[in-house]
Amino acid sequence: MFAHPNPYPFNLRDVKHHTGTRQPFPASLKPYTPEPLASNVSTPKHRAPADIRALCDTNSVLPPPPRYPSHSGAYGAIGAGIAPMIETNNILSNPEGPExxxxxxxxxxxxxxxxxxxxxxxxxxxxxxxNPNPLATTPQPAxxxxxxxxxxxxVRAAPPFFYNKGANTSTTLSSSLGGDIQEHPNEGRYSTEAGLSSDGGDGRGASLSDGVAPPTSSLIMVSAPAFGDGNTALAxxxxxxxxxxxxxxxxxxxxxxxxxxxxxxxxxxxxxxxxxxxxxxxxxxxxxxxxxxxxxxxxxxxxxxxxxxxxxxxxxxxxxxxxxxxxxxxxxxxxxxxxxxxxxxxxxxxxxxxxxxxxxxxxxxxxxxxxxxxxxxxxxxxxxxxxxxxxxxxxxxxxxxxxxxxxxxxxxxxxxxxxxxxTNGVNHxxxxxxxxxxxxxxxxxxxxxxxxxxxxxxxxxxxxxxxxxxxxxxxxxxxxxxxxxxxxxxxxxxxxxxxxxxxxxxxxxxxxxxxxxxxxxxxxxxxxxxxxxxxxxxxxxxxxxxxxxxxxxxxxxxxxxxxxxxxxxxxxxxxxxxxxxxxxxxxxxxxxxxxxxxxxxxxxxxxxxxxxxxxxxxxxxxxxxxxxxxxxxxxxxxxxxxxxxxxxxxxxxxxxxxxxxxxxxxxxxxxxxxxxxxxxxxxxxxxxxxxxxxxx
Known part of the structure; x- marks a missing residue:
C-alpha cells in the first residue's frame, strides 16, 4: 500500500496567478509529496488546462473537490453509495416585485x-x-x-359573454332563428352519449368545465348526435x-x-x-x-x-x-x-x-x-x-x-x-x-x-x-x-x-x-x-x-x-x-x-x-x-x-x-x-x- 496520490493532475508549485508570474510556495505550508510508486506503475503526465491553473490561488493548498461526481449512478448516487439530496415535495412561493x-x-x-x-x-x-450528445440523430424518448x-x-354562474347574454339566451336565439334547425333525423333527441356538453370553446372539456370555464351549452341550440349514433353495435x-x-x-x-x-x-x-x-x-x-x-x-x-x-x-x-x-x-x-x-x-x-x-x-x-x-x-x-x-x-x-x-x-x-x-415544401x-x-x-x-x-x-x-x-x-x-x-x-x-x-x-x-x-x-x-x-x-x-x-x-x-x-x-x-x-x-x-x-x-x-x-x-x-x-x-x-x-x-x-x-x-x-x-x-x-x- 502507498499513500493517497495527489488527486489533481498538476504540480501545485507550478500554479500561477492571473498575472502569469510564478509564485513561491508559502514556507509555512509543507507541500504534499506522494510516495514513490512501484516500478511497474506509470506516473500520469497530465496537466491541468491553463485556465484552471490560472484560477487557482496559492493561499489555499488544494482547490475544493467537485460538488457532484462526474460518473453517477441511478438517482445520482456515487460509487460509495452516497446520494445527493433529492427534492420530493412541491414548493409554494409568493414572489413580489415589479418584475x-x-x-x-x-x-x-x-x-x-x-x-x-x-x-x-x-x-x-x-x-x-x-454526456448526452445534442447532435445525435438517434430517436429521443418522447x-x-x-x-x-x-x-x-x-356549477357557477356563467360569465357575461356574447352567446349567453340575458336571462334566457337559449330561448332568444332559438326564436330569432325561427325554431330549431335539424340537420340529422335524430338530432332533436338527447342520446345517452350526447347530452349538452360543457366542453370549453378550446375543445379541452376537462380543463375548465362547468364552473371554471364558461359553459357553452347555451351555444348549442340542439344536441349534436352521439358519435357513432345509429350503430347498434355501440348501443x-x-x-x-x-x-x-x-x-x-x-x-x-x-x-x-x-x-x-x-x-x-x-x-x-x-x-x-x-x-x-x-x-x-x-x-x-x-x-x-x-x-x-x-x-x-x-x-x-x-x-x-x-x-x-x-x-x-x-x-x-x-x-x-x-x-x-x-x-x-x-x-x-x-x-x-x-x-x-x-x-x-x-x-x-x-x-x-x-x-x-x-x-x-x-x-x-x-x-x-x-x-x-x-x-x-x-x-x-x-x-x-x-x-x-x-x-x-x-x-x-x-x-x-x-x-x-x-x-x-x-x-x-x-x-x-x-x-x-x-405547398410549404411539404406533400400532404x-x-x-x-x-x-x-x-x-x-x-x-x-x-x-x-x-x-x-x-x-x-x-x-x-x-x-x-x-x-x-x-x-x-x-x-x-x-x-x-x-x-x-x-x-x-x-x-x-x-x-x-x-x-x-x-x-x-x-x-x-x-x-x-x-x-x-x-x-x-x-x-x-x-x-x-x-x-x-x-x-x-x-x-x-x-x-x-x-x-x-x-x-x-x-x-x-x-x-x-x-x-x-x-x-x-x-x-x-x-x-x-x-x-x-x-x-x-x-x-x-x-x-x-x-x-x-x-x-x-x-x-x-x-x-x-x-x-x-x-x-x-x-x-x-x-x-x-x-x-x-x-x-x-x-x-x-x-x-x-x-x-x-x-x-x-x-x-x-x-x-x-x-x-x-x-x-x-x-x-x-x-x-x-x-x-x-x-x-x-x-x-x-x-x-x-x-x-x-x-x-
Missing amino acids: YQFLVGEGTYVLKEDLHLATPPPHPSEAPVV SAGTKLSLISLD PANTKDAAKKKVAKPKNNMTKSNSSFISRVIVNESLAKKLQERPTDGVFAFANINRAFQWLDLSSPTKADYLTKILFTKAHCLCHDVNPTTKNIAHIDVIMGFSTGEIIWWEPVSQRYTRLNKNGIINGTPVSEIRWIPGSESLFLAAHMDGSLVVYDKDKEDAQFSPEEELATTNGSSTNGESDSS NLKIQINKSVHSKNQKTNPVASWKLSNQRINAFAFSPDNRHLAVVSEDGSLRIIDYLKEELLDLYNSYYGGFICITWSPDGKYVLTGGQDDLISIWSVVDSAIVARCQGHQSWVTSVAFDPWRCDDRNYRFGSVGEDCRLCLWDFNVGMLHRPKAASVHHRGSVSSRFANPLQRQETTNTAASRIRSNSTLSGGAVDEDGSSIVHPVEPRARIAMLPPVSSKAVDTHPLCWLEFTEEAIITSCKNGHIRTWNRPTDAPVPTEGASQPS
Whole structure:
C-alpha cells in the first residue's frame, strides 16, 4: 500500500496567478509529496488546462473537490453509495416585485403564487445518460412539459359573454332563428352519449368545465348526435336499467398494484378529510411532470400538498384529460397518455385504474394528445405520434388491431393515396385513411375507430363548441378541419413555416387559433375557409394558445399565448380590424354554410352579412370541385394578410412555457420545469404599478 496520490493532475508549485508570474510556495505550508510508486506503475503526465491553473490561488493548498461526481449512478448516487439530496415535495412561493407584474389596458396582472412541482429522478432501473450528445440523430424518448387539466365539481354562474347574454339566451336565439334547425333525423333527441356538453370553446372539456370555464351549452341550440349514433353495435346493452346502472369503475386498485408499469403511489393520509372539507366551488388540478402525475387541490391553502402522487417506472405521462360528463363529488374519470403508447383510465377518489393499449397492442407509438369525446361517458380520442387518431372505449378490452380491409377507405379529395399539393415544401396526404370506422359492426373490443391522417406526428387537436368538428394540427405543418361524426375531411390548411404545435377554437366556433414553429399565431375563419390574420410577438415556438371568454363579446376577442421564449402574450382582435385576402386567392365554397350546423354560424352567414369582414359577393363561389381541390387552401403570403401585434408581452418565467389557461380570477401558466404560476386579474382596488412591465 502507498499513500493517497495527489488527486489533481498538476504540480501545485507550478500554479500561477492571473498575472502569469510564478509564485513561491508559502514556507509555512509543507507541500504534499506522494510516495514513490512501484516500478511497474506509470506516473500520469497530465496537466491541468491553463485556465484552471490560472484560477487557482496559492493561499489555499488544494482547490475544493467537485460538488457532484462526474460518473453517477441511478438517482445520482456515487460509487460509495452516497446520494445527493433529492427534492420530493412541491414548493409554494409568493414572489413580489415589479418584475412579477404586467400592465394591460384593463389593469395590472399580479403574480399570486408560484407552485413548483417536485421533479422525480429517473427510476433506478433506468440507465443514466452520461454526456448526452445534442447532435445525435438517434430517436429521443418522447417528453412533454408540465400541463394541467382543471375541473370544478360545482356549477357557477356563467360569465357575461356574447352567446349567453340575458336571462334566457337559449330561448332568444332559438326564436330569432325561427325554431330549431335539424340537420340529422335524430338530432332533436338527447342520446345517452350526447347530452349538452360543457366542453370549453378550446375543445379541452376537462380543463375548465362547468364552473371554471364558461359553459357553452347555451351555444348549442340542439344536441349534436352521439358519435357513432345509429350503430347498434355501440348501443348500450340494457338501456331500460340505465338510470339504475352504477357508474363503471376501473378494475385494478392503484395503491395495491404490483404492475411493473407503476413504481409507487403516494396517497395523502388526510385525503378523505380534505375532500370533505374543501369548498364546493374549488378547482382540482391534475398535472404531469416527467414520470410523475399529481392530483392537486388549487383551492386549498396547502395546495403544495398533493392529494395523490403516482410515480411510473419509465413511462412519462405526456397528456391527460378529465371527463366533464361523469364528474361528481364521488367520481372523476381521468385518462392519461404515455410515451410508451399506453393509456391509463384512473378514478382518483376510489384509487382504481385500468390500463389500455397495454404494451402497444393497438398502437405502439407515444400518445401526444388525448381528450374525452364531448358528451360521452366512455369514449375518448387519442392522437398517436405515427399520425393516427384512435377512438377508445374505457370499458372495452383491447385486442390485436389490423386495418379492416372492407373499411380501409379514404375520405377526402384524393383516392389514390398520393398528394397533389406541395405547398410549404411539404406533400400532404389529402385524405383520411379510415382503418376502422365507427360504423363498423365489429365493436366487441378496442379500438372503436381508427383514422390515419399523416405520416408525421399529430401535435394537438380540439373539438369545436358545437361538438361536430375536430381541428387537428400536425408536425407536417397542416391544419385539418374534420367532421368527425361523418369521418370526413372538410378543409386542409398549411402553415407559413414549420409544424403546428397547438390549437384552440373560439367560444362561438367561428375562429380557430394555431401556434407553431414559425413563431406566429394564425387566426383562421372556419366559415369562410380562410386565414384572416397572423399575430407576431413571440421570439420562439408558440406552445399553447387559449381564448379568454371573460373578455370576449359578439365582435371582440381576447386570447393569450405562451412559447419557448418564456413569454406570455395577450392579443385583442375584432372582425372590423381584419383584412381578408383578395377573392382570387380564396378557394371558398358556396356550400360552406351547409357544412357547419352551428345555429350562430348559420345566422351570421345569412342574416348579418353587413357585419362580416367582407361580403359574400367578393368571394369566389361555386360548389366543391370534382377533384376536391377546394379542400386544400394555399399558403397566403405575409403581404396579403393582416399582422396583429400583442397588447401585452411579458417574460413570465425563466424556463420555456408549455401551457396556458384562463379562469374567472386569473391566468395560469406552466413551464417545462414544473412551475405553475397564477396571475391574478386586475381588481377594482388600486394596484401599485411603478415599474410594472409595459406592453412591448
